[in-house]
Amino acid sequence: MPAILSPTSIRGIRIGNAQNEEALTGCTVILCEHGAVGGVDQRGGAPGTRETDALQPVHLVQEVHAIVLSGGSAFGLDTASGVVRYLEEKGVGFDTGVAKVPIVPAAILFDLDIGDAKIRPDAQMGYQACLNASDEPPAEGNVGAGCGASVGKILGIHQAMKSGLGWDAFYLGGGLIVSAIVAVNAFGDVIDPQNGQIIAGARSLQKGPLRIGEAGYFANTMEVMKGFVGRTILSFAMRGHTVIGCVITNARLNKEQTTKVAQMAQDGIARTIRPAHTMLDGDTIFAIATGEKKADVNLIGAYAAEVFGRAILRAVRSATPAGGLPAANPSIS
Numbered sequence: 001m002p003a004i005l006s007p008t009s010i011r012g013i014r015i016g017n018a019q020n021e022e023a024l025t026g027c028t029v030i031l032c033e034h035g036a037v038g039g040v041d042q043r044g045g046a047p048g049t050r051e052t053d054a055l056q057p058v059h060l061v062q063e064v065h066a067i068v069l070s071g072g073s074a075f076g077l078d079t080a081s082g083v084v085r086y087l088e089e090k091g092v093g094f095d096t097g098v099a100k101v102p103i104v105p106a107a108i109l110f111d112l113d114i115g116d117a118k119i120r121p122d123a124q125m126g127y128q129a130c131l132n133a134s135d136e137p138p139a140e141g142n143v144g145a146g147c148g149a150s151v152g153k154i155l156g157i158h159q160a161m162k163s164g165l166g167w168d169a170f171y172l173g174g175g176l177i178v179s180a181i182v183a184v185n186a187f188g189d190v191i192d193p194q195n196g197q198i199i200a201g202a203r204s205l206q207k208g209p210l211r212i213g214e215a216g217y218f219a220n221t222m223e224v225m226k227g228f229v230g231r232t233i234l235s236f237a238m239r240g241h242t243v244i245g246c247v248i249t250n251a252r253l254n255k256e257q258t259t260k261v262a263q264m265a266q267d268g269i270a271r272t273i274r275p276a277h278t279m280l281d282g283d284t285i286f287a288i289a290t291g292e293k294k295a296d297v298n299l300i301g302a303y304a305a306e307v308f309g310r311a312i313l314r315a316v317r318s319a320t321p322a323g324g325l326p327a328a329n330p331s332i333s
Contacts, residue, residue: 005169006137007179007248012036012290015181016133017144017165018125024115024323027070027079028144028165028183029129030246033092035063036288038105039259041266045279046242048108050077052284057255061103065092066130067246067286068106069145069183072120080106082126107284109185110240111148113157114323138181140166141318145183145244150325151273151316152189152201153241154221161200162325163190166315168307175250176293178303180265182245184315186273187280189221190328193271193309200316200328212328222274242282243269245311247304249287251295262287264301268308 008015012034019026040055050068054061066083070076084102087093093100112120129144140146146165153160163186169179184190189201202219247265262285269283270276277283287304319327 004137005171007167007169007181008135008137009169010177010248010250010290011292013248014133014135015138016129017139018129018132019143019147020119021147023119024148025071025111025119025121026144026147027068027076027121027125027129029083029126029133030067030181030248031130031133032288032290033065033087033090035065036290037062037253037255037258038064039255039262039287040105040284041259041262042284043266043277044242044281044283047282047284048074048077049284050080050106051103052105054103055105057259061094062255064103064105064288066102066104067288068104068126069244070106070108070121071111071145071148073108073110073112075120076108077106078123079121079126080104082123083130086127086130105286107244109145109149109183109242109244111185113240114148114150138167140164140314142320142322146315149183149185151184151186152221153187154202154224155205155219159203159205160325161203162319162322162327163200164315164319166311166318168310168314170303170307172299172303174293176295178249178300178307180245180247180308180311182243182308182311182315184243184312185241186243187241187278188273188275189218190312190316191272191274192313241280242284243273244284245308246286246288247308249300250290250292251300252291252293253289253297257297258287258289260297261301261304265304265308267305268312272309272312
């Protein structure tokens with residue numbers, strides 16, 4: 001087992017980030033240049049994706065060559081074009097007989113309400129993220145697709161909190177690894193499932209020198225939703241929230257099984273975000289399997305949910321204050 005277990009501990013996986021720290025937006029690229037079986041599960045009512053149809057089990061293409069997570073709302077889907085260019089230059093792609101076409105599914109989150117809305121991740125940023133990719137443990141916090149991420153937005157962005165990019169990994173023995181990387185930009189609050197407490201989310205409108213974790217600091221999105229103010233806000237709420245991420249394993253799975261892993265990983269969102277999978281969220285999870293180790297899909301799926309939930313918590317706890325928003329970790333807030 002590697003000294004530091006991360007998604008890039010899996011052979012053939014490299015991860016790169018690129019961001020504009022002043023505009024507070026960026027993208028994250030998961031490269032699997034030798035090909036990996038891909039799957040996807042999308043829940044919630046406001047997704048933004050590219051090439052997810054290719055991942056459906058009944059479709060021709062069996063492998064992907066990269067996954068892209070990006071800020072910038074729909075504009076950010078352009079980052080995948082830069083990744084496609086990078087892979088084509090390296091001769092990587094689905095062989096059509098006349099050209100190798102890189103298969104690069106992508107998902108985006110909405111971060112235009114923090115930083116500079118006129119600057120978005122583009123093809124060049126996607127290309128740069130590929131150049132930055134390595135097999136070292138990825139950076140976390142205000143980097144890549146998590147650069148402009150925030151959570152707890154029922155009372156507006158000014159009462160939200162900063163989130164970011166996070167990852168985690170499990171070693172299951174026999175060389176088998178299940179890992180995840182996620183950018184957390186949820187409408188709801190992030191919950192520690194160990195105690196049910198909010199660790200980041202919508203902040204109360206109450207005046208006073210409250211510190212994170214003190215009674216009255218958090219508004220509690222679920223409580224706000226059921227009140228008159230919450231119902232009024234929801235009727236005008238902007239559809240600009242989502243959790244996007246990827247489960248990465250070296251298990252040997254087919255497309256149907258990899259899709260099932262992505263589905264099961266959604267439980268990680270349900271355990272750590274309240275509410276989850278709303279009409280205001282996109283909540284798209286990719287899964288890729290490199291095929292090194294024989295494994296049962298039920299085992300991989302069960303731990304995919306665990307590792308995805310832990311990655312969400314790390315994304316929040318590793319974030320630093322930005323754009324006028326505080327972060328969850330008192331030591332860096």
